[in-house]
Amino acid sequence: MAKHLDLEEQEQLAELKHFWNKWGNLISVLLIVVFGGIAAWNGWNWWQRHQGTQASALFEEVERAAQAKDLERIKRATADIQEQYARTAYAQQATLLAAKAWHEAGQPDAARSALAWVAGKARDPGYQAVARLRLAALLADQKSYDDALQQLAGSMPAEFEPLAADRRGDILLLQGKKAEAIAAYQKAWAGLAEQPEYRRIVEVKLASLGGEVAKS
Structure with a gap:
């Protein structure tokens, strides 16, 4: 009986070995692709959240500067968000807010430049x-x-x-x-x-x- 079981186990091992020899490389590649895709997706989501958090902080800086009518702070913060996070909605919102502040402050050229940036670059x-x-x-x-x-x-x-x-x-x-x-x-x-x-x-x-x- 023991020998019969040993023979069955040997046959199963032989079948498993044959299967792995035939399909092992493909399975390994598929696993790499699947888990690599999951890692990339998680990395992308983290990057998006990080971008959003940083861009949100700069938007709030523009907002506070606009409320204080601090045109120099508006200029710095708007330049930063445009340079670093141009693809985010926060950059577009911040630049529109900056344009409004500059227009109200009697700086039409700065307002015009800001509006042109949004018109040309907003997604x-x-x-x-x-x-x-x-x-x-x-x-x-x-x-x-x-x-x-x-x-x-x-x-x-x-x-x-x-x-x-x-x-x-x-x-x-x-x-x-x-x-x-x-x-x-x-x-x-x-x-x-x-x-x-x-x-x-x-x-x-x-x-x-x-x-x-x-x-x-």
Whole structure:
């Protein structure tokens, strides 16, 4: 009986050895790939969390500096977050906040540069749209009307299209292009069905120009 069991064990060992000789290398490679992928994923998640934590701290620094109206601190912190964490949403938010602070402090060139950075480098289309809208307004204030309209050219996320049309109407009106301004305001009005308060403002603009809206 013992010998019979020994023979069975030897056969099983022989089968196992044959199986491993045939498939062992492939199994080893697959295990390396699987566990390597898990390690890489964990490493990536850690790096993302680390990036987010560091970027958040710099955003808060920009926020505190803006509240204190400390323009030099805003400049340093914004430069740091742009250089080190440009791909994060915190960098985009911080730069928009810095642009607002610089604009309010009477530094339009710094504000313009910050908005251009977000418009050109932001990964989120929403932040890009916000930057383009604000940059268009700033350029219009500086009487750079063609440059302002250029910021509003091209596609935007659907929810920003009516806002861009309204801003375009304002700029065209400043250029003395009444008919084109009315057309832009009409487009804005049509797209603002879900924002009745803003829609009423556009309707007032149209009424002042003698424009009509297509009411149902």
